[in-house]
Amino acid sequence: MKRAAMLMRDRLLQQEDLNFLLTNRIPRLALTRLVGWYSRIESPLLARFSIAVWRLFTRLDLGEAKRQRFSSLQDCFTRELKEGARPLASEPGALLSPCDAIVGACGAVERGQVFQAKGFPYSVGELFGDAARAAPFLGGQFVTxxxxxxxxHRFHAPADLTIEHVTHIAGDTWNVNPIALKRVERLFCRNERAAIHARLAEDGRPIALVAVAAILVASLRLHCLDLLLHVDYPGPHELPVDASAQKGQELGWFQQGSTIIVFLPPGFALAVASGQHIRMGEVLARA
Structure with a gap:
C-alpha cells in the first residue's frame, strides 16, 4: 500500500510538472496576443468549431446562456446568462460573490500580507501598486x-457600491491555476491586474476587487470606465472613477477566465472556505 501511494504521488507530481511546463514555459505574452486576436475573429462557423474543441478539454455548459449561437469565440467567453440564472441572496448585510468561482486561498490580512498558496505570501501593497491603498484592509479579510x-466570465457588484478609483498595473500573464500558484512566488503581483477601489454605500467602508489576468486572457472590460484593459493598454494607469453600482449589477467581464481577489476591512467574517465552488450572488461574507 505504501509503495502504491508513493507511485501515485510521483505520477501526480509528474503530471503537475508537465502542466506547468506546457502552460508557463512558453512565450506567454505572445501567445496571449495571438489567442486574443483569434478569439475576436467574427465567424460563426469558426466559433462553433473552436467551442467544440474547447469542450474536449473543459466541462463547458452553455445551458444557462442567453444565446446558443455565437459570432466569435470571444462572444462565447463573454456570454450573458438567462434572466434569473443567478438569483441574489437576500440575507441582510451580506456581501455576495461577484462571480462564479472556485475559492482559493482566503483568510485574514496579517502584517500587510496574504497567501496565494501555502508557504507563498505576497504583499497587499505590492498587489495594489500602492501601500497606502492597502492600509484600510490591514486586519481585514481577503478571498481569492x-x-x-x-x-x-462576467462579474458583478457584491453590494451597493460607490466606485472611486481603478489602478491598472501592467505585467506578465502566468497561468493562475493551483499548480502555478505553488511554484511561482508572488505570482499575482507579477501578472497584469486592475485594482478596483470602492466604498459600501451603506456605511462608507472600503472594499477592493483586484482582477488578475492570466495566460490567454489579459483582457478586462470595465463598464464604469467604458474601457478595455489589456496587455498593450498604453495608459493612463491611475483612473479616477465616480460611479455607483447596485448589488448584483454587472461591473464588467474577463475575455476568458482569471482571478478576482476581494479585500474587506476589519469587521467582516468570510462565509466560504478554500476549495469551495461558489456562484455569483451567493453569500461571500457577513458583517
Missing part, C-alpha cells in the same frame, strides 16, 4: 476567487 475557462 478563481474563474476557470468554462465558467461564466
Amino acid at each position: 476567487l478563481r474563474l476557470t475557462s468554462a465558467m461564466y
